[in-house]
Amino acid sequence: QLGPQLPPRLMQQPWHLLYSTGRDGFSLRTLYRSGTQLDSPALLLIRDTEAQAFGAFSASAIRSSSSFYGTGETFLFSFCPELKVFRWTGRNDFFLKGDVNLLMVGGGSGRFGLWLDGDLHHRGSQPCETFDNETLSHWEEFCIQDLEMWGLA
Numbered sequence: 001q002l003g004p005q006l007p008p009r010l011m012q013q014p015w016h017l018l019y020s021t022g023r024d025g026f027s028l029r030t031l032y033r034s035g036t037q038l039d040s041p042a043l044l045l046i047r048d049t050e051a052q053a054f055g056a057f058s059a060s061a062i063r064s065s066s067s068f069y070g071t072g073e074t075f076l077f078s079f080c081p082e083l084k085v086f087r088w089t090g091r092n093d094f095f096l097k098g099d100v101n102l103l104m105v106g107g108g109s110g111r112f113g114l115w116l117d118g119d120l121h122h123r124g125s126q127p128c129e130t131f132d133n134e135t136l137s138h139w140e141e142f143c144i145q146d147l148e149m150w151g152l153a
Contacts, residue, residue, distance in 0.1 A: 001083045002043065007059065007073050010041055010152050018042070019149040026120040029100050031149055035062040040151040044105075044114075046136075049143040054078040054125070054136035056105045056114055058096055062149065068107075070095025076106060076113045078136040086113070086133035094130045106130035120144055 003011055019034035035042055042062045044055040059073040072088040074095040088095075094107035106113025108129025114136060116123045123144060125136040 013152040015150045018151045021147045028118045040153040043150040045148045047146045049145045052137050068097045076131050076133045086131040089132045091129045
């Protein structure tokens with residue numbers, strides 16, 4: 001279902017599993033290291049402990065940064081209960097920003113569309129100006145059961 005939502009130039013590209021909590025453990029630092037190996041667009045897929053699936057797409061590799069980066073091709077999505085895609089509104093360019101302690105996707109007015117902490121223990125989703133999204137999970141704070149990052153190369 002996500003394939004047709006990707007930028008046309010990426011629709012036929014093969015997907016490669018770069019990071020998985022089941023294989024690589026719960027570490028944002030390891031996720032960043034895995035993402036920069038291919039330096040490719042990335043798809044974050046999350047399943048929470050209530051079996052809700054959601055995530056983010058970035059046309060840029062997901063990496064640690066001191067400022068926001070990314071493009072208007074970045075989007076958030078949720079399968080709660082069917083696929084909903086939240087695209088860039090043009091209101092700001094707060095696409096992605098992260099360090100070893102925090103990864104943020106989307107923002108504005110102190111709220112983040114999706115955020116993950118360094119050990120992937122605390123995480124949340126809020127409506128934000130970048131994507132005008134709904135909360136991606138049932139709750140603003142959720143527990144991750146599985147997280148995968150896929151590279152498109």
